[in-house]
Amino acid sequence: MNIGQASRASGVSPKMIRHYESIGLMPPAQRRDSGYRDYGTADLHRLGFIRHARDLGFSLDRIRVLLGLWGDPGRSNADVKAIANAHVAELELRARQLNEMADALRSLADACDGDGRPDCPIITSLETGMAVPACHPDTPEGATEPLIPRTKAGADR
């Protein structure tokens, strides 16, 4: 089976299949006399595993570990679960950060008339780093606060 066929069967681009081989995620492929790579069902299986893991957002480095556990008959599912849980936590953290940004920016955009004048609270906030001053239900009168609370996201850049 060609790399192109393996690609269509696995949903991994030929480019990436070669890349995965070059970084050792995939074993060196069998070669035909022509030099063409030749893939079998075991390879397809492995490519599928990698792809599913990528779809769940695992980094290639973590996938390397997962592949190791997959192939280890004496593995402990506790190890797998620990990796999965760590990854879930990371995904949730990143999602939270993105949502914080979206919330902050949405409230800025909501405060902007968009009526064609130059006057713009979004620009003002970017200048000053402060959130829109008023009309915040849960903010004390006229108080301003940092756009994004300086916790994790971008705190020390």
Add this chain to the structure above:
Amino acid sequence: MNIGQASRASGVSPKMIRHYESIGLMPPAQRRDSGYRDYGTADLHRLGFIRHARDLGFSLDRIRVLLGLWGDPGRSNADVKAIANAHVAELELRARQLNEMADALRSLADACDGDGRPDCPIITSLETGMAVPACHPDTPEGATEPLIPRTKAGADR
């Protein structure tokens, strides 16, 4: 003012300040006789703007546009608002994708005993690309479904 002082005052690393200059986000800095860059309040102001925009997740390319609007007295806040809204939509999309991944993986991890045996639904799912079969409140009896519904995220990789 040195690049180091500008860095501390703006929260942008010296490395990044130079980078922003090299790609034209910052104008070429004034130089002292020694060749050291010299920054004034206008530069600090601009660095702050960039940093706040970065904190909101804007790409450097979009920041370039925002800086242009910032410096344009005849700008329309509708333009700014449009950029902001587009960015909010992107942030939300990415956050949603991450949450989908997290949800899928969390349910896999929940289905894993983690009792030290090799047996592991997470690994099985990565092999087959299917979600855990049972115990899904809103899933018909024994039905299995793709781990991540093939919509946008990673559909065509």
Add this chain to the structure above:
DNA sequence: GTTGACCTTACCACAGTGGGAAGGTTCACA
């Protein structure tokens, strides 16, 4: 035999940030 689809390797690109090397400057302190 020709043609088109496919394969090979090898390099470059992206975004955004960090690391480090090799060398020059500034400034305080002895």
Add this chain to the structure above:
DNA sequence: TGTGAACCTTCCCACTGTGGTAAGGTCAAC
């Protein structure tokens, strides 16, 4: 006046994960 620490300069390389593209070889159908 010398010295050392802390700073600055430019230049190159690294990372992640993916895509592009170029120059060339192969395969299969017609």
